[in-house]
Amino acid sequence: MTAVVHLEGVRKTYRSGSIEFEALRGVDMSIAEGEYVAVVGPSGSGKSTLMNILGCLDVPTDGSYHLGGEDVSTMTETELAHVRNRRIGFVFQQFNLLPSLPAWRNVELPLVYAGVARAERRDRAQAALARVGLGDRVANRPGELSGGQQQRVAVARALVTEPDIILADEPTGNLDSASTSAVLGLLDELHESGRTIVLITHEHEVAARASRNLTIRDGLITADEPVVIAS
């Protein structure tokens, strides 16, 4: 199995004035294609920093990060934007849908930045919405959808570019339990169909849905274990 994500000695230091804070202190990790990995850790553990680096929203201070074989740790902001567009599908806790646009136009956004022609964008956005079970809500604006439906639109948006990894940052943090299980079910399905998924969470029952759990504490990976399905 090839490693989609490969981090070696990744450090991230934040500086504010004279105070230095090391959020990541040498993280090594590898995620293979088709894996469903949950990164678990309490708040302040460096979880969000790791998520930002994995998502190419930030670059490490030291160490290397290969995504899909490309070294992204030294890229410029513009190059990173292209990598995010091609290789990563984001699902955020806050959904982050544009309220003025109907569902399909939210979903097609990454394709707009990828330079895909309009007709193709529409087809692919509709297909992605159908894939998450919202084929009949294509024209609805986010305000007309429930929280769970909005997060499914966000998942469709993450899927539409066929990215190397889907990066879900606390995707169920704002959802009730029914919507939570619907969204997690959707992630399970995507995993079964071969998608690589990285889930960041602090909830153990959510992490238990993944096939492998990485525990992060004080800027270091402290545990890396397969999930044992309780009988």
Place this chain on the structure above:
Amino acid sequence: MTWTETLRTAWDAVRSHRLRSALTMLGIVIGIASVVLTVGLGQGAQDEVKKQISALGSNLLIVSPGSSTSSSGVRGGFGSASTLTLQDADAIADDETVPDVAAVAPVTSSNTELDTSSTNWTTSLVGATTDWPDVRKRTVAQGRFFTAEEVQNAAKVVVLGPDTASELFSGPTSPVGQTVTVGGTQLTVIGVLSSSGSSSSGSTEDDTAVTPIGTAKALTGSTSSSVSTIYVEASSDDTLSAAYQEINALLLNLHDVTADEADFSISSQDSLVDTANATNKTLTVLLGGIAAISLLVGGIGVMNIMLVSVTERIREIGLRKALGATPRVIRRQFLVEASLLGLAGGVIGILIAYAGARLLPDLIDQPVSLSAVATAAALGTALALGIGFGVYPASRAARLTPIDALRSE
């Protein structure tokens, strides 16, 4: 990302904040409308002046006796102060020495009482030749003007100005063919002039009585060949100053005087036009300047709102960046948005200016002439304002890092 996509994104943003967009545009709308209207008003006033002056004859040179510019150069006390003569007029009419002159009309003028059987009216009696209607740009509304033969014979005929005609002959019958008496001499009315169309001096231009020059002399008992004014029409606008030079040289020579002791003066309508235009220009620049300041304020308004918009949409910017928008794409989106606001404001402003140009003349009796050039310039300015004041907010949006942008609440 293509330009059409950028435009669509910007248009969506403008449309999804209708009230804010409208308020942002308001400054530009008012600025552009007032600039276009002010320039239009100034242009309209200039056109009006030009029209009035050319109604008097724009290639007209007025040769007056004495060094005074006043046409009533005959000052009491000096009985024979009239230094211009019919011979002067004939000399000016000579194609050889004065080639740039098209027509010459010497006139005498005096105030005289005209009597009919029922009433009387005092008006200015003008003695003229057949070139007078051409040179003074006058036409005959009824009847005819007198002929060269009648000038030659000093025939007892008169052509009345429209106001004079209506004062003397109020009935339904035409004045043409009737008679008026001047100091016991009966004159036959052979025509009535049409109105001069010049409102500024209309009352005097339209209240007049024109007779052959010999007739006028006979009526006033004058035996000299002096005339009160010689109207000269240059062959075109461009030859006006050449004609001026030629006439000046000729008369100095004929009267045997140097330029310093010239006993005549030549004036043209040009100086009148220039003065009027200078006044209009000053006003236009003044008002245009005020309007331009309001345009500037409008532009700053655009920048203000765009900055607010960047702050307000910080999450949207973060999201777009996360989804693959490069800094350049973000900058372009906000620039296009600002330009759209500017351009839309400009278009609406111009529409209002055109509506104003239709309404204003009825309200304030002032012509407005909007030029395509001024309109295009206004549009360009509006667009430039949008772009110019959009640059800073756009580059701020582009510089935001996606994490900070996404994190902000």
